[in-house]
Amino acid sequence: PPIILWFRRDFRLSDHAALSAACRTGRPVIPVFIHDQGVEELGAAPKWRLGLALEEFERSLNVKGSRLVCRRGDALGVLQALVAETGAGAVFWSRQYDPQSMARDTAVKAALKDSGVTAESFPGHVMFEPWTVETKTGGYYKVYTPFWRAVKERHVPSPLPAPEGFTAPQEWPQSEVIATWDMGGEMRRGAAVVQQHVAVGEQAALERLHEFVTDKVEYYKAERDFPGIDATSHLSENLTYGEISPATIWHAGHRAHHEGAKGGEHFLKELVWREFAWHLMYHTPHIAKESWREGWEHFPWSEDAEAPQVLAWKQGRTGVPFVDAAMRELYVTGTMHNRARMIVGSYLTKHLLVHWRIGQKWFEDCLVDWDPAANAMGWQWVAGSGPDASPYFRIFNPETQLDKFDADRKYTDAWIAEGRSDPSATALSYFDAVPVNWRLSPADPYPSPIVGLAEGRARALDAYANRGF
Ligand code: FAD
Numbered sequence: 132p133p134i135i136l137w138f139r140r141d142f143r144l145s146d147h148a149a150l151s152a153a154c155r156t157g158r159p160v161i162p163v164f165i166h167d168q169g170v171e172e173l174g175a176a177p178k179w180r181l182g183l184a185l186e187e188f189e190r191s192l193n194v195k196g197s198r199l200v201c202r203r204g205d206a207l208g209v210l211q212a213l214v215a216e217t218g219a220g221a222v223f224w225s226r227q228y229d230p231q232s233m234a235r236d237t238a239v240k241a242a243l244k245d246s247g248v249t250a251e252s253f254p255g256h257v258m259f260e261p262w263t264v265e266t267k268t269g270g271y272y273k274v275y276t277p278f279w280r281a282v283k284e285r286h287v288p289s290p291l292p293a294p295e296g297f298t299a300p301q302e303w304p305q306s307e308v309i310a311t312w313d314m315g316g317e318m319r320r321g322a323a324v325v326q327q328h329v330a331v332g333e334q335a336a337l338e339r340l341h342e343f344v345t346d347k348v349e350y351y352k353a354e355r356d357f358p359g360i361d362a363t364s365h366l367s368e369n370l371t372y373g374e375i376s377p378a379t380i381w382h383a384g385h386r387a388h389h390e391g392a393k394g395g396e397h398f399l400k401e402l403v404w405r406e407f408a409w410h411l412m413y414h415t416p417h418i419a420k421e422s423w424r425e426g427w428e429h430f431p432w433s434e435d436a437e438a439p440q441v442l443a444w445k446q447g448r449t450g451v452p453f454v455d456a457a458m459r460e461l462y463v464t465g466t467m468h469n470r471a472r473m474i475v476g477s478y479l480t481k482h483l484l485v486h487w488r489i490g491q492k493w494f495e496d497c498l499v500d501w502d503p504a505a506n507a508m509g510w511q512w513v514a515g516s517g518p519d520a521s522p523y524f525r526i527f528n529p530e531t532q533l534d535k536f537d538a539d540r541k542y543t544d545a546w547i548a549e550g551r552s553d554p555s556a557t558a559l560s561y562f563d564a565v566p567v568n569w570r571l572s573p574a575d576p577y578p579s580p581i582v583g584l585a586e587g588r589a590r591a592l593d594a595y596a597n598r599g600f
Pocket of ligand 1: 355363364365366367368370401403405406408467468469470472476494498500501502503505506507509510513
């Protein structure tokens with residue numbers, strides 16, 4: 132009997148434990164994707180990017196003489212229907228670690244087993260599964276550095292090669308056509324612009340990795356904080372959809388490190404931040420929804436998502452160049468440099484005193500590398516409410532940050548058009564991406580600051596001090 136390979140966020144053929152295990156049996160393999168809207172409500176950009184991932188993955192399966200069977204609906208119902216249609220005897224998948232997926236997967240596993248179908252899950256989305264990393268007293272880690280120390284010497288199995296061949300079932304079950312799902316519907320005209328900045332699929336991810344370890348890793352530590360320099364790997368986008376495995380990146384990073392690349396170890400450390408984020412998501416799932424630290428739910432953040440200051444932040448019209456450049460980079464490319472994420476987050480939650488959840492939600496709508504664990508951890512870190520968070524008095528000053536990390540103004544020049552005689556093409560492309568009803572034009576004057584930086588800082592410090600720190 133065939134094996135159903137249920138793909139979720141693991142759209143790759145190499146280093147795929149579940150797929151390799153299925154192929155090793157010699158039985159026919161039926162790759163399946165289920166658009167399970169009950170469990171996943173995706174923001175506009177992640178949904179659109181998922182559609183691209185699926186189409187590309189389908190093509191790579193076709194090359195191997197296989198297919199991707201796509202269905203919509205409740206996962207268990209779809210799987211049971213497919214088992215009935217194909218006579219499959221087993222369902223394999225790669226584990227996920229967010230609370231919704233875990234609850235669903237547990238129920239699916241139990242129900243399949245009850246009906247006599249083998250259900251088996253495999254690792255791969257992270258290198259160090261959350262329950263395998265424990266403190267000396269048997270708890271989970273709340274601080275990154277000891278987490279890093281606990282995992283850095285661990286053995287990570289070498290990446291598995293892509294299976295040589297697939298055995299196709301005698302008859303393929305029916306599939307819906309991904310294009311009819313309108314995954315990009317909410318992106319509207321933004322899609323055409325962001326499309327120019329994404330790199331979709333396993334091949335593209337491997338190329339990114341190759342470029343990184345060949346040209347960039349040497350200077351990674353020295354340059355990764357400067358948003359005007361293309362110094363990072365951009366692999367977060369591909370990791371989000373499992374187009375490359377973290378272990379593949381880990382081994383490449385290790386090789387570079389052992390061959391003497393200066394930035395090698397630092398890169399591995401960053402990759403482990405992603406592991407740490409999933410560790411926290413698993414052990415403290417409330418991190419995605421509520422302030423992680425006790426007491427912070429009473430912090431006087433504004434929760435008015437429609438406030439004019441929030442709109443100005445989303446539009447990159449705060450009058451603070453570093454913040455505005457970053458918010459436009461987000462809208463045009465679907466990603467944002469890490470330092471810029473910290474600055475716009477600090478500005479929103481501290482200078483504007485707006486709840487981190489509003490920022491988290493906007494990122495969730497705009498990021499093509501949206502990762503529920505990294506996004507939640509990042510926002511709670513900048514807001515001060517998270518584990519291992521920056522202390523409350525650490526309020527990034529976007530002006531001194533600009534002088535330090537964008538001294539030559541390469542980044543702000545790349546993204547801001549107003550007031551410039553010769554704006555860059557990327558800065559202009561922002562106006563092609565944004566909704567027409569925002570009524571923005573590159574001919575508008577550049578706005579003056581919506582909040583004085585000193586005033587915003589003083590207000591934030593006051594609010595934090597009044598919490599009794
Ligand atoms: P590189 O510098 O090349 O790093 C390699 C990999 O390490 C990344 O691809 C990523 O998987 C991991 N990594 C690096 N830094 C971090 C970090 N701080 N936290 C977790 N993993 C990290 N990252 C996401 O992948 N998705 C998100 O939704 C996300 N939201 C964020 C929100 C905020 C407010 C902040 C401050 C950070 C957020 N990050 C998020 C983390 C980080 O900004 C991105 O992972 C990074 O910018 C991706 O670029 P890169 O792939 O070129 O990274």
